[in-house]
Every structure is written in structure tokens, then in C-alpha cells.
Amino acid sequence: TGGEPLLNVELLNKVLNLIFEVIEDAKVTLNTNGYNLEKIFELDNLSKIDGIHLSRHHYKDDVNNKIFGLDVVTKERLIEINKKLKNKHLLRLNCLLMKDHIGNIGEVNKYLELASKIGVFRVGFVSLMKVNEFCNDQFVDFNDVFKESQGTMLNTEKYYDTDICECKNGVYVAKNGEFIEYYARMTKSSKCDYCRQFVYSADNKLTTGFGRESII
Numbered sequence: 001t002g003g004e005p006l007l008n009v010e011l012l013n014k015v016l017n018l019i020f021e022v023i024e025d026a027k028v029t030l031n032t033n034g035y036n037l038e039k040i041f042e043l044d045n046l047s048k049i050d051g052i053h054l055s056r057h058h059y060k061d062d063v064n065n066k067i068f069g070l071d072v073v074t075k076e077r078l079i080e081i082n083k084k085l086k087n088k089h090l091l092r093l094n095c096l097l098m099k100d101h102i103g104n105i106g107e108v109n110k111y112l113e114l115a116s117k118i119g120v121f122r123v124g125f126v127s128l129m130k131v132n133e134f135c136n137d138q139f140v141d142f143n144d145v146f147k148e149s150q151g152t153m154l155n156t157e158k159y160y161d162t163d164i165c166e167c168k169n170g171v172y173v174a175k176n177g178e179f180i181e182y183y184a185r186m187t188k189s190s191k192c193d194y195c196r197q198f199v200y201s202a203d204n205k206l207t208t209g210f211g212r213e214s215i216i
Contacts, residue, residue, distance in 0.1 A: 034073030116174035
């Protein structure tokens with residue numbers, strides 16, 4: 001992660017081959033915005049990948065492209081790609097909740113209907129971390145969207161940690177009768193201390209983040 005892995009499929013293939021050479025049964029997931037998604041069929045070890053998490057933040061292609069600022073994979077292309085996949089549970093969708101886009105239960109239902117048409121069995125809805133002005137303006141608390149089981153949505157479990165995160169799992173019954181698993185999640189970044197980043201800078205220093213303390 002940290003970039004779009006499918007921009008350089010040859011390098012990605014080498015990395016994946018090395019991982020499975022060292023750890024044969026490694027659990028590997030791929031995070032992508034869908035750009036060059038059809039390139040996954042060039043991977044030697046596609047069958048060993050546990051999941052491909054596709055970031056898609058709207059059910060309409062034009063709106064989703066506008067959010068990303070480029071043309072990413074369309075709904076029709078996703079349907080074609082998913083049909084070609086032997087593992088029908090490989091592809092999952094991840095959606096950021098935003099006020100101007102997917103920010104209420106009606107929009108969530110439309111998004112889940114998109115997932116059923118594509119053939120995706122699991123969808124994640126994630127509240128933005130309040131790390132900048134845009135995220136503050138567009139922030140949607142998933143608790144305000146997934147309030148309780150209603151209609152074709154059944155909330156099954158909820159996990160809550162006052163200091164770090166909250167999440168909720170559920171099942172949606174699509175109009176075509178398909179069942180789709182969903183989860184909603186919110187991480188409180190200002191209090192979350194379980195993850196640190198490493199940055200190798202141009203001045204040959206390894207730091208714990210951009211502009212932060214040097215390690216080497």
C-alpha cells in the first residue's frame with residue numbers, strides 16, 4: 001500500500017512471487033482504486049491472493065471518476081472482470097462515507113445494489129479521519145447512517161472502543177435476492193497509536209513520518 005500497485009504490474013508480480021516463495025500460505029490482500037484492474041490476470045499467483053479491496057466512493061461512474069480525478073474502472077468493466085475471476089469472493093468494495101456523496105442510508109442502499117450487480121459479496125463503509133479541512137467538511141459518522149436494522153438491512157454485530165475505533169457488521173438483501181455482507185468502521189486517528197509510518201527521505205534519512213524524528 002502507499003501507492004497504486006497496478007501501475008507497475010511487473011514489479012507487483014515479482015513482489016508477490018517473493019512473498020509466496022518465503023511464506024507459502026501468506027495472507028495477502030491488494031488495495032487498489034481500480035486503475036489497470038484488468039492487469040490482475042497477469043499475476044502468477046492471483047489464485048493465492050486472499051482479497052482485492054477496490055476503493056470506489058460512488059455508484060455512478062462519472063461521480064466516482066470525479067472524486068478520484070481520473071478515469072478508473074467502470075461498473076460494466078467490473079462486471080466483466082468479476083465474471084472472469086475463478087474466486088467469486090476475491091473482489092470487495094470499500095467506500096468512504098462523505099456528505100456530498102454516500103452520506104445517508106438511501107445512498108448506501110443504492111451503493112449496495114451496485115455491489116449486487118457487479119457480483120461483490122462484501123462491502124465496507126468507512127468514516128473519514130478528520131485529518132484536514134476536506135475531511136472535516138465531508139465527515140459522516142457511520143452511526144448516523146447505520147442506526148438500526150431496517151428494511152433489507154440487518155445489523156448483526158457492533159464493536160466499540162471509546163479511545164480507538166468503532167465498527168459494525170451487517171447483511172443486506174439486494175433486490176435480486178443476493179445477500180451482501182457489509183461493515184462500517186470509524187477510526188479515531190487523534191487517539192490511535194497502534195500504527196507508525198516510516199519515510200525514507202531524499203536527504204538519506206529514515207524518519208517516523210514526514211517532518212518527524214529521524215531514526216537513522
